[in-house]
Amino acid sequence: MSVSSFSSGLPHPLASTPLVLDLCGWTVPAGFPSPAADHTQKRIDLNEQLIRNKDATYLFRVKGDSMTGAGIYEGDTLLVDRSMDPKHNHIVLALLNNEFTVKRFYRRGGVVKLVAENPIYPTRLIKGEDDLTVWGVVTYNLHKLC
Amino acid sequence: MSASTSAPVQQFALVDCNNFYVSCERVFRPDLRHTPLVVLSNNDGCVVSRSNEAKALGVNMGQPWFQVQELAEVHGILALSSNYALYADMSNRVMSILSDYSPRQEVYSIDECFVDLTGTPQLKAVSYAIRERVTTWTGIPVCVGIGPTKTLAKLANHIAKKHPRSQGVFNYNALSQEQQTRLLAQIAVSEVWGVGRRLTVQLQAHGVHTVQDLRVAHTPTLRSAFGVLMEKTQRELQGTACMDLQEAPSAKKQIIASRSFGQAVHELPVLQDAVSSFVATACAKLRAQDSQAAVIQVFLQTNRFRKDQPQYSPCLAVPLPQATNDSLVVNRWAAALTERMYRPDYIYKKAGVMLSEITPVGQQQTDWLEPAAPTQTPLMNALDHLNQRYGRGTVKISGQGANGAWQMKQERKSPCYTTDWEGLACV
Numbered sequence: 001m002s003v004s005s006f007s008s009g010l011p012h013p014l015a016s017t018p019l020v021l022d023l024c025g026w027t028v029p030a031g032f033p034s035p036a037a038d039h040t041q042k043r044i045d046l047n048e049q050l051i052r053n054k055d056a057t058y059l060f061r062v063k064g065d066s067m068t069g070a071g072i073y074e075g076d077t078l079l080v081d082r083s084m085d086p087k088h089n090h091i092v093l094a095l096l097n098n099e100f101t102v103k104r105f106y107r108r109g110g111v112v113k114l115v116a117e118n119p120i121y122p123t124r125l126i127k128g129e130d131d132l133t134v135w136g137v138v139t140y141n142l143h144k145l146c
Numbered sequence: 147m148s149a150s151t152s153a154p155v156q157q158f159a160l161v162d163c164n165n166f167y168v169s170c171e172r173v174f175r176p177d178l179r180h181t182p183l184v185v186l187s188n189n190d191g192c193v194v195s196r197s198n199e200a201k202a203l204g205v206n207m208g209q210p211w212f213q214v215q216e217l218a219e220v221h222g223i224l225a226l227s228s229n230y231a232l233y234a235d236m237s238n239r240v241m242s243i244l245s246d247y248s249p250r251q252e253v254y255s256i257d258e259c260f261v262d263l264t265g266t267p268q269l270k271a272v273s274y275a276i277r278e279r280v281t282t283w284t285g286i287p288v289c290v291g292i293g294p295t296k297t298l299a300k301l302a303n304h305i306a307k308k309h310p311r312s313q314g315v316f317n318y319n320a321l322s323q324e325q326q327t328r329l330l331a332q333i334a335v336s337e338v339w340g341v342g343r344r345l346t347v348q349l350q351a352h353g354v355h356t357v358q359d360l361r362v363a364h365t366p367t368l369r370s371a372f373g374v375l376m377e378k379t380q381r382e383l384q385g386t387a388c389m390d391l392q393e394a395p396s397a398k399k400q401i402i403a404s405r406s407f408g409q410a411v412h413e414l415p416v417l418q419d420a421v422s423s424f425v426a427t428a429c430a431k432l433r434a435q436d437s438q439a440a441v442i443q444v445f446l447q448t449n450r451f452r453k454d455q456p457q458y459s460p461c462l463a464v465p466l467p468q469a470t471n472d473s474l475v476v477n478r479w480a481a482a483l484t485e486r487m488y489r490p491d492y493i494y495k496k497a498g499v500m501l502s503e504i505t506p507v508g509q510q511q512t513d514w515l516e517p518a519a520p521t522q523t524p525l526m527n528a529l530d531h532l533n534q535r536y537g538r539g540t541v542k543i544s545g546q547g548a549n550g551a552w553q554m555k556q557e558r559k560s561p562c563y564t565t566d567w568e569g570l571a572c573v
Contacts, residue, residue: 055239056283058564063572077570083283093573098176100573135176135285 050140056083058136060093060100067091067102069117076143078102080136091138096124097131102138155319156387157263157292160299161244161276163237164287164307166257167195170236171226173285174563174571182223186211189406190227190557227556231538235564239284247276252391260296260391273315293318296389297382300339301357305329330358330383340379345372357383397435397504403427404498410449411494417446418481424499425477430530432471432501440469440503442476444483449495460487469505472526476501537566 051057062076070091072078080093092105094114103114103124112126126132163169167185172178182199186192193200193209203221205214211225218225237256245251250262266272273290280288291303298318306316321329335354336346352371354360360368361383369377378388403424411417421444432439443463448455462483470476480499532541561569 053283055242059570060573061570078573082285083279095176098179100176100571102573 050079052139053081053083056136057081057139060102062102062141066116066118066121067104069119070104070141071143072102072117072141073143076141078138079140079142081139082136084137084139086134086137093135093138095131095133095135096126100135105134154264155294155385157266157269157319158294158296158299158387158391159261159263159273159276159290159292160254160296160303161240161259161261161280161288161290162303162307163240163257164289165195165197166237166286167228167233168197168200169286170233171229171560172197173236174232175560178224182221184211184214184223184225185228186225186558187228189408190225191406193225194228225558227559229560229562231562231565232560236284236286240280240286240288243280243283244276247272250391250393252393260299262391263292270315270317270320273317274313277314288314290315291318292316294385295382295387296391297339297379298385301333301337304333304337327358330361331356333357335360338379338383340375345376348372397437397506398431399502399504401428401431401439401501401504402498403431404445404496404500406496407494412490414485414488414490417488417494417497418484420497421480421484421499422477424497425480426473428499428501429471429473429476429526430533432504433526433530437504437506438469438471439466439476439501440505441465441501442479442483443500443502444480444487445498445500446484446487446494447496448492452493455493456491458489458492462487463500465503469503471507472523473529474525 047054058080060078060080062072062074062078065074072091078093084090086092086105086107088105088107090105091102094101094103094105096114101114103116106113106115106123112132114124114126114132116123168183171183171185180199181197182203182205183197184193184200184205185195187194190211193205193207193211193214196205196207200223203217203223205217205223214223214225217223233256240257241251241253241259244259244261248261248263248266252260254260261276263269263272269292273292277288277290280286289303289306291299291301291306292315293299293302302316302318305318306312306314309316318326318329333356334346335341335349335357336343338357338360341349341360349355349360349372352363352367354363360380363380365377365380368380381388405420405424407420411420441463443461445459445461447459448457450457450459464479464483466476466479484497529541561571563569563571
C-alpha cells in the first residue's frame, strides 16, 4: 500500500487480510567491503566458448566407431557449424549420396577423400559419380567421462 | 513535390522460406531429399506443407490426408506429423540471420519476414547474399522479393518463387514503368496479398482480373464497393506505402488454446485433463507477454462431422475475481466450468480455453473482498523455467496430461532434432 493512495482522496478499500510488517532480522555490515567486489566477472559460459555462430551450429549424436582415432566415440555429441568453409584436414559431417557420415576431409591437388580415423575402415575416394556435400564442419566433440 | 525532394523509393524485402515444414524435416533427413514429402496438420488431419515432388503429383494444400492415401501408396509419398518445436527453432535461426541485414524487421509468420533494405548499397548483391546465407547456415531455401510497399514485396516474392530465371530473387523496383505495367497485367488479381477467393470472384464481376486492372481501377468505385482496405491495397500496388513494418508484435488481447482430440472423449476427468493442459498453454503465453487475464471462457464440442451422433457445443465464460496469469487459479475455474457444462451422454471431439480482458501485469483493479493476488508467483516462474529447460509438460498442473486419451495424434512425428538432447540426429 503506497502513501499516495491514502492521500489521493479516493475511497480506500479495506484489506481482508491483516497487513504484515517485516522486521529486519539481519545485520548490516559496517566493516570493509569485499576486496573482490570491483573485480567480479561473468562466469564462463560454455555456449559462448564452444559456439562461434549460434544460428549455424547444430548438435549431432555419434553412431559407430569409424572416428575413434580422432577421439570421437559412439554416443558422443558433436557440434557442427554450417557457416564454416570446409578445409583440408577438417573433420566434417558430410552427405555422401544423401547419407550422413563423419570423416576427415581430404582435399589436395584435385583429389577429394573422406578418411576414417580407424584402420579397420577404408578411405573413401570421391569419384565423379558420387554426390558429396559437406553438411557442416565439426568444431567440438563432447565426450562424457562419468 | 518535385522529384529531387521526394523521399527515395522504399526497398521492402519479403523473405519467404520455400515449403518450410518439409524443408526443416529434410535438413535432418537428407535421405528424403528426393522423396515426395508432406507434413500433416494437428492430429495428422490435413496436408499443410508439400515438397515440390508432392506438388507435382497433384497433392493440394489443405487436402485431408485420407484423400491422398491412395495416391501416396502408388507414388511413395511420405507423410510426417508436424514437429512445431523443430519448425520454431529453425524459424528463429532464419529470423536471427535476417536481423543482421537491417535494423528494421517484421516477422510476419513462422516462415516469412519483411526486412527494410532501404538505403542498402548494392541491393542486388545483398539480396543474393541473404538467400545464400540463410541456405548455408540453416539448410532452408528462401526466396527474396523486393518492392516499394509490403504488398508489392509480397507480389515480387511470388514472382521470385514461380520463375526459375529469377534465381530466387526479384526486385520490382528495378523495373521500368513499362515493365511494371506489363508484368502486373500478366498476374491474376488473386495473387494480391489480402485478396482471397471470395474477393477475387467479386472483383472479377467488376471486370478486375489482373493486378494491373486493380492498380488502375476507379478508386471511388473501388472504395464504395470493397471498402477502405481495398483502396489501401490499390495504393500499395501504385507504390505508395500504406502499411509500415510492425516491428514489435503487439501484445495479444485474447489468447486461445484449443485442439481436437486424438480420439473421442466421454469422461469428465479426461475432459478436465485436456482443459487443464490448454489452461497451462494459455497462461504460459500470458506470462510470456507479462500480462494477466480477467475473463476465462471454456468451450466443448462434439464431432460436427458425425451427423449420426447427438451434437452439443456448450460454451461458458466467467469473470475472474482478480485478473491473474496463475495457471493454478485459472485451472480451478476452468475445471469448474467444464464440470458445469459436462453432459455424460455426448462424445466430445474438441475443447478449448479462451482468456480475455487482458491487461499488463501491474494494472491491477483491486477488489473489495479478495486480497490482491500476487501475479508472476515464484511457483509459476519455476514452472515456466523447468518447462523451457527440460521440455514442454515436464512440470504440469493438477493431473494435466496425465490422461493420454485426448492427446494429439502424431504418429509420424520426427524427433526434436534441435531442442531435445535425446532427440539429436545420429550420424
